[in-house]
Amino acid sequence: MKTLCAALVLLSLVSVCQPASLACEKLVKPLDRDPDMTGRWYFIAMSSEVCLVSAFVNALLWPSVSMDVISKDTPNHYSEVTYGKMHGVCFNANTSFVYANSSLVEVNSDNTPAEDPDAMLQTSCPDCVVVKEEMNTLLLLSKRPAVTATELKEFEMQAECLGWSKPEILNTDHDYRSCASLEDIDEDEIIQVLQSFFQKMLERVTNTYHIISKCVNVWQMVSF
Template identity: 50%
Template sequence: MKTLCVAIVVLSLTSVCQPASLACEKLLNPEDKSPDLSGRWHVIASSADKCWFPLLVNALFWPSIAMDITAKDTPNIYDANIKFDSHGYCTNKSTPLRYENNTIVLDVDSDNLVTGKSFFLVQTGCPDCLVLKGDHDLKTLTLFSRRKNVTADELKEFEAQAECLGWMKPQMLKSDHDYETCKSFKDITDSDDQAVMSMMDDRVKTMQDDLVKCDPNLSLLPLLLFFLKIKHQLLG
């Protein structure tokens, strides 16, 4: 009888754990199709192995981010124009992009050799989405779509991918994506600067509970100083 009970327990655990493991393996498999990268891609949501990073990005900047990709004459080489909107102020940066073997590299030199960080494409059931995984000092998972918004099921799949990695629930970015009528960070005035900083400070206060849940032992001071430095660089 004891042997039978042990066998039942083992079989029960196997039936519970194996499907979850297989589901995660499938969700995190490399993308098996080469996407057409040209065009605009909107950043929908992101997660990271350091839970505080996406929380503070969203709290301070509340950004909309998009990437316009244009194919170059050289095979596998593109130009990526990254657009960033924070509190009604915009900036953009162009960088060469290389795609090869299921890998996107932002920034290559004049000889098209890799100089930047690599991101790997992960499978997604969303027909017009990209899921990019970065395995750097800060590990990230980012959902891009040609649309400004995705469906609830598509977002749920992305959340499951982050959960399989043991990371926090993804943070949704702002979906306005208005890069035409926003003001430039270069033209910001002192009064605008103060207004934006006030909005950023208010948003950080509203997310303090989430930051504590993220890591009760987290020291916010060095993180806030780091992001305040970035904030001042953006605001000039």
């Protein structure tokens, strides 16, 4: 009887673990389709191998980020403008990248790689991409400012399959006009802008300290 019970328990565990294992096997594979890279992409959520990275981004900076991608004359070559906003301060950056073999690599003006490539992973979301960066962060981007709970759950499972932190949701305020631009701030305004920035960041940390605290507790449990 004990042997039968043990066999039943083992069978039940296997039946539960197999679907999760198969799902993970699929979700961590490279993307098997070529997405339309052009257009505006919104950064939805991020995970990281070390949970403190994504926790600090969420609890301190809470950025909203999007990027506009334009195709160049050369196939699979793109230019992009990234827009970001943190506590009322905006910034933007221009880069170029190449898409090939389910990966993205930033390139210099002469099209030589500027860094190691970032891998693109599988996703069932039709207008999303999941990017596994060489910095050991996982990003979910979509052509919509927000995704469904099911799509977000799939991204959470991808992070879990990698053994990384639970994803943090980024800010959804994509109004990049009603903010102080780093490029346009003059010397007379810089002190005032910085004071406002750090005040809002302090307020954010006060309200979200539990995010960092939870991450530290998990890290301590794993370490010991």
